[in-house]
Amino acid sequence: MSLRRAALVALAGLGLAGLARADDGAPSVSADPAAPQAAPPPVTLEHAGPPAREPRHEIHPATPLLDAQGEPVLRSGRPVSFMRSCAGCHDTAFIAAHNYHAQAGLDELAEPGRTESGRPWDTGPGLFGRWDPLTYRALTPPGAASLDLGTAEWIQRLGARHVGGGPAERSRIDGQLLDARGPRGAWDPDSHVLDPASGEPRAWDWKASGTVELNCMLCHAAAPDNAARIQALQQGRFAWASTATLLGTGLVARDEAGFRYLAAAFEPDGSVRAERLGLGRARSASCRQCHGRACRCSDPVVFENSLQNWSAETGGAIYSPARARLSGMNLAGKDGLDMPWDVHAERLLECSDCHHAPNNPAFDLKRAGPERPLLHLAFDARRTSVEDYLWRPDHELVKGHTSQGTAARRLDGSMRDCRDCHDAQAVHDFLPFKRTHFERLACEACHLPRLLAPARMSTDWTLLGPDRQPRVSHRGVEGPVNDPASLVTGFEPALLPHRTQAGSLRLAPHNLTSAWFWVQGEPPAPVRLLDLERALFSPEGYHPAVTAALDADGDGQLREAELRLDTPAEVAAVAARLEAVGVRAPRIQAELQPYTLGHGVPPARWALRDCTACHAPGGRVTRAFALADHAPGGVLPRVVGDTRTELAGRISAGADGRVTYQAAARPGGAYVHGAQGLTWLDVLGLLLVVGTGVGVMVHGGLRILVQRRRGRAGR
Ligand code: HEC
Ligand code: HEC
Ligand code: HEC
Ligand code: HEC
Ligand code: HEC
Ligand code: HEC
Ligand code: HEC
Structure with a gap:
């Protein structure tokens, strides 16, 4: 365990984990080289500052920043394309294709009404195609009589929760690039959007907007500017969304026309140091941008309930190591809540520790029992090489089996869940009939007794x-x-x-x-x-x-x-x-x-x-x-x-x-003793018990009586 981790654990023990940053690798360069460095907060009993940070060992090579045509952006001034820039060393096409975050259900589309949801207007199980009453607007299928939500407007409205690529790049109708096709017939939902003034379809200028590519930096940069990305999407400046993510790295600045590159921040050969991009493994903070914007980990947890904080809004969950007691929220019985918001966050598990890449050699891929290739092979030492993995990391992140996880059901259960990490039989000595309880109850039934957030x-x-x-x-x-x-x-x-x-x-x-x-x-x-x-x-x-x-x-x-x-x-x-x-x-x-x-x-x-x-x-x-x-x-x-x-x-x-x-x-x-009213089985059981008791008493009583009589008779 590194010193920093040890310090974090110690802080967690003191109930101060919320004041420490559990996320690895915060930006090792300041956002803007010209900006003054924020002084660390003073360390007092009330206010423990973050522990001193070890310098991150950065071995990632410098990366060229290229546009979609493969030209250095410093020269062309066009939007950055990570799909192109990273492709020199990582197979970005593979990453985008094996990726349910990018596909968002595009690869699982169906005819309206032929989806498992049973809604006649759904065309798929994912963000692109499955209607959600929380966001309301319904994606119009091709061939519909009237237009509601066209693809371009889908990006504007729902792109905040989409990592790019997939339906934001290619038409679901003919598979062509959205900016290189014309409408089918008078209009189609991939070429037109609803005009709010007339209520009629209006052609979308894909040439001007460009398309949205898979945005690697959203998950792999230490401090992506997600707000600027979302703003670019809402303004319909799709091609610039990737560039907007880099605001704050010192590489890009806003100007009237849009964005401008700052040559001073680039290396002489036009590439960019990985430290400046903050490149690294996907961190929990990256995932929180969409899944639960709960934690500003350096201060007490303050959160809001909104669609921008999806996991709290839909399930009341806050993935944070901080103590609930120290939260800035008006929690009932707060003083007694001497616990972290999530014990796994407190014990330093990152999102990608549980939801990892399936071919990451650091994780033994979960296999269901009977699928084990050989009966005798208890441990398979053969591993993907690290090089192969870095070239083609599978982005079909392993997942569980939930009610709402309707996209990419083919991957359901690929994740190691409670039972795969913990041996429940070995503990729970207080619980009788462990096997029955664990068979009938999800572990969470007892381990999520109460959600703290609304x-x-x-x-x-x-x-x-x-x-x-x-x-x-x-x-x-x-x-x-x-x-x-x-x-x-x-x-x-x-x-x-x-x-x-x-x-x-x-x-x-x-x-x-x-x-x-x-x-x-x-x-x-x-x-x-x-x-x-x-x-x-x-x-x-x-x-x-x-x-x-x-x-x-x-x-x-x-x-x-x-x-x-x-x-x-x-x-x-x-x-x-x-x-x-x-x-x-x-x-x-x-x-x-x-x-x-x-x-x-x-x-x-x-x-x-x-x-x-x-x-x-x-x-x-x-x-x-x-x-x-x-x-x-x-x-x-x-x-x-x-x-x-x-x-x-x-x-x-x-x-x-x-x-x-x-x-x-x-x-x-499930038949839970004591919870349900008396059934005929209970009545029968009770009758049997009472009957047996009465029988025993009568029998015993008679025997005592007979014994006494015999004694009196002197025999
Ligand atoms: C010149 C080749 C090259 C380019 C270009 C490149 N990478 Fe890498 N990448 C590597 C190498 C080598 C490693 C392994 C060393 C390391 O982990 O830092 C790596 C590792 C990574 C890792 C794992 C880091 C970790 O700490 O686990 C990520 C994530 C990554 N690259 C993302 C990207 C992204 C995103 C881009 C585009 C902006 C990119 N890379 C461009 C060569 C490259
Ligand atoms: C939704 C967030 C997300 C996006 C977007 C994303 N990745 Fe990843 N990436 C991950 C996760 C999660 C892992 C697996 C981490 C693990 O298994 O420990 C990963 C793994 C990797 C790895 C292997 C090294 C490592 O960190 O395990 C590389 C290289 C990589 N991604 C590059 C890219 C590139 C290049 C892009 C853009 C084309 C990209 N990623 C887009 C989340 C993302
Ligand atoms: C200790 C392991 C663990 C960690 C760490 C973890 N998860 Fe999960 N995640 C789970 C389990 C267990 C489920 C439920 C799976 C089931 O019921 O089959 C789940 C479900 C999910 C789901 C699907 C349900 C939903 O809420 O929509 C998403 C999305 C998800 N996790 C994202 C994340 C993100 C983002 C993080 C980091 C902030 C994270 N997870 C951290 C274990 C983990
Ligand atoms: C740009 C927004 C965004 C980011 C960033 C993001 N996700 Fe997601 N994630 C989503 C959306 C939206 C879905 C639902 C997919 C759908 O419905 O098509 C999802 C689905 C998932 C699921 C599948 C849940 C299930 O059970 O079906 C997991 C697991 C998951 N995300 C984990 C992560 C992890 C881990 C990270 C960080 C590395 C991350 N996500 C980053 C938006 C995001
Ligand atoms: C990827 C593996 C993994 C998964 C999945 C996982 N856990 Fe854990 N869990 C851990 C680790 C690691 C710890 C920390 C152990 C330690 O303290 O060193 C932990 C800690 C805990 C603790 C705290 C025990 C204590 O000391 O108080 C509980 C309770 C727990 N897990 C329950 C669950 C439940 C319930 C689930 C399913 C929702 C689950 N875990 C899923 C790995 C996992
Ligand atoms: C009937 C409720 C119940 C169910 C079901 C249940 N647990 Fe627990 N679990 C508890 C309680 C209560 C404790 C605290 C035990 C104690 O204090 O001795 C506990 C303790 C634990 C611990 C910490 C053990 C330790 O000694 O620190 C882990 C890990 C754990 N449970 C995992 C699981 C997993 C995995 C499952 C699902 C297979 C599960 N639990 C199902 C009630 C339950
Ligand atoms: C989270 C709810 C929950 C809690 C807490 C719980 N149980 Fe249960 N219990 C169940 C369920 C569900 C069943 C299974 C019913 C079935 O098999 O149809 C069950 C079954 C049983 C059975 C019958 C087992 C059998 O084989 O028929 C007994 C006895 C029992 N529980 C005792 C206890 C005791 C004692 C405790 C407290 C230490 C406890 N339970 C806590 C839900 C719970």
Whole structure:
């Protein structure tokens, strides 16, 4: 263990891990050579500064920075292409092709309605093609009658969560480069975008925008400028997205026209030192840019719930080594929360330690038992050479088997999970019937007893707020989410039967998110956001017809509490407005998306050991779980089709309008003693026990009686 690591572990032990940076290899050059160096914070009892950093041994060779044509950018002034610059020593074409982050489902597209999700408007299982009610806009399939989200606008709206390449480079229609093709017919969704003014398709100028290549530096640079990248995408300057990532390295500066290279930062031969790029192994901070922007690791954890913080928003997980007690959030019972946000982060596991490259020779690839090539071979010493790996690192990062991980299901279970790293049989002495418990329960069922952060509960697109955003609610917070005054209580996840790859059902912790929205036509498709806005709003605010229908107190304004569709009359009024703007047969639909939880594991002493948490009436396995405060239009949500989760219970709305999920009596076939009411088997068992007891007593009593009589008779 290096000195720095030792220092980190020591700090973690003191509960100060949050003040230390667990991420390896922060930029070894300052962002801008001219900028003043930030002084390290003073070390006092209150404020321990970061430990002195060992200089990083950088052996990566200097890299030429080339444009897409292979010319040095210093000479051409055109956008940087990492696909080209890195190709000299790494097979970037291979990396982009073996990469579900880049493909985003492009390699798994299907006809609309032929996907496992069961949504008639889905065209694939990934970010590109699978509709997500959190982001709403639906990608228009080729051949559709009207345009909603074209590919160029998909990049603008969803490109923040896409690493580039795949559908941002090549057309799904004919496989050609997007900037080198014309439309099929009058328009197609890869060549046109929706014009907000007219509501009609408008040609996208791919020649001017360029395409988005796979952005290596997003994951492999110490401090990529992701905000600048996203801004470039939103502005439609796709080809410049890679260059924008380099802002802050001193190589590039913004100017009026866009970006300009700073020759002084380059080596005399036009190449760039790896230290300056901050090149290295993918770090957790890189992954957090999209998966959970939770941790500013050098200060107490402060987070927000939003789509920019995806893993907190969907599952309440914060992957950080810091102590929850020292967090800047208003956590309930904070003083008692003497634990890290995630024990694995605290013990220095990086994202890529668990989600590594499958052909990384440092990791023995997980094989399912029967696939072992030879019965006798306990350890296979044959390894990919490091050189081969560096040339062609497979970017199909190993993954687990979750409800929401619908893209690249072919890789499900390739990751080493709890059971592959820990021998659960060797510990858990407190637990009887270990084998049964581990067979029936996911490890997370006890090891994620409570998520500390709030998570999305419901999203209501049937009405928009004055800010034209959907009505959303969160579980795990008292008061408005992200309001510093709101108390963050966290939540106990729902234990739902999840189908393992072996086919059995296991109770695993989930967050349940429901969404309500308008669909139109047959086969149904979500009403375009543009049409929804046109129906609900006039230039002055809400459309008078909408206000008239919803304004319960008659003050001519729609207040927060009035923004809900409860009665058939209110639903009909909005439906009429939708029809007035050209929507055919609008109706409300609702769906339920479970999110399987796997992060946020606390230290073992916080795990569930109370038997009655499950083995009691109202226990975790059988109790009801809140889904929403009300069901817009009285519609109850149905679970989407591709989740591998079985909700055998009942979804219903109570008298107060609240929607709940009541687990089935025996979820996933589990019979949890004490949790369920008496069944005929219990009654029979009880009768047998009582009967046997009575039998024994009668028999024994009779024998004693007989004995006494015999004694009295003197025999
Ligand atoms: C001139 C050849 C060359 C070029 C060009 C090059 N690399 Fe490398 N790369 C290497 C060598 C050699 C190694 C192994 C040494 C090392 O790990 O630092 C390596 C290793 C790496 C590693 C692993 C580093 C680690 O610490 O685990 C990453 C990541 C990487 N390169 C990314 C890139 C990216 C991204 C680019 C383009 C910006 C690039 N490389 C360009 C030669 C090159
Ligand atoms: C989504 C983030 C991401 C992107 C984008 C990405 N990589 Fe990687 N890369 C990884 C991960 C994760 C690993 C595996 C690390 C491990 O197994 O320890 C990896 C491994 C590597 C390796 C092997 C050395 C190592 O660090 O294990 C090289 C070389 C590499 N990537 C180069 C590239 C190049 C070149 C590009 C652009 C064409 C690129 N990567 C894009 C995440 C990414
Ligand atoms: C200790 C190992 C470990 C580490 C470290 C780890 N994960 Fe995971 N990850 C898991 C497990 C376990 C699951 C759940 C898999 C399952 O249920 O089959 C998971 C699931 C996921 C999923 C799919 C579920 C979802 O939330 O969408 C993503 C994405 C993911 N991890 C990304 C990350 C990122 C990013 C990091 C670093 C910030 C990280 N993981 C760190 C073990 C780990
Ligand atoms: C630019 C955004 C972005 C970055 C950076 C990123 N991811 Fe992802 N990742 C995604 C998206 C989006 C998905 C879902 C893929 C889809 O739906 O097509 C995903 C999916 C995954 C999955 C598969 C989850 C599952 O079970 O299906 C894993 C594992 C994962 N990412 C790990 C990582 C790791 C590790 C890193 C850092 C090296 C990383 N990601 C960096 C956006 C990103
Ligand atoms: C890639 C391997 C890996 C995976 C996957 C993994 N862990 Fe761990 N886990 C570790 C390591 C390493 C440690 C730290 C051990 C130490 O303290 O040295 C650890 C620590 C722990 C601890 C802390 C024990 C203590 O001392 O308090 C718990 C609890 C735990 N893991 C549970 C889980 C659960 C539950 C899962 C599945 C969600 C899981 N782990 C997945 C490797 C893994
Ligand atoms: C019924 C609830 C329950 C289940 C299911 C469960 N655990 Fe635990 N686990 C606990 C509790 C409680 C502890 C703390 C034990 C103690 O304090 O002795 C613990 C401790 C641990 C530890 C730390 C052991 C140590 O001595 O530090 C690891 C690692 C662990 N569990 C992994 C797993 C894995 C892997 C699984 C899935 C196969 C699993 N657990 C399933 C409740 C559970
Ligand atoms: C997270 C929920 C949970 C916790 C905590 C839990 N159990 Fe269980 N228990 C289950 C489930 C699920 C089963 C399996 C039911 C089945 O097989 O149908 C089970 C089964 C059992 C069985 C029956 C085993 C068999 O073979 O039929 C016993 C006895 C039992 N548990 C005792 C305990 C005790 C004692 C504790 C506390 C130390 C405990 N359980 C903690 C969920 C839990």
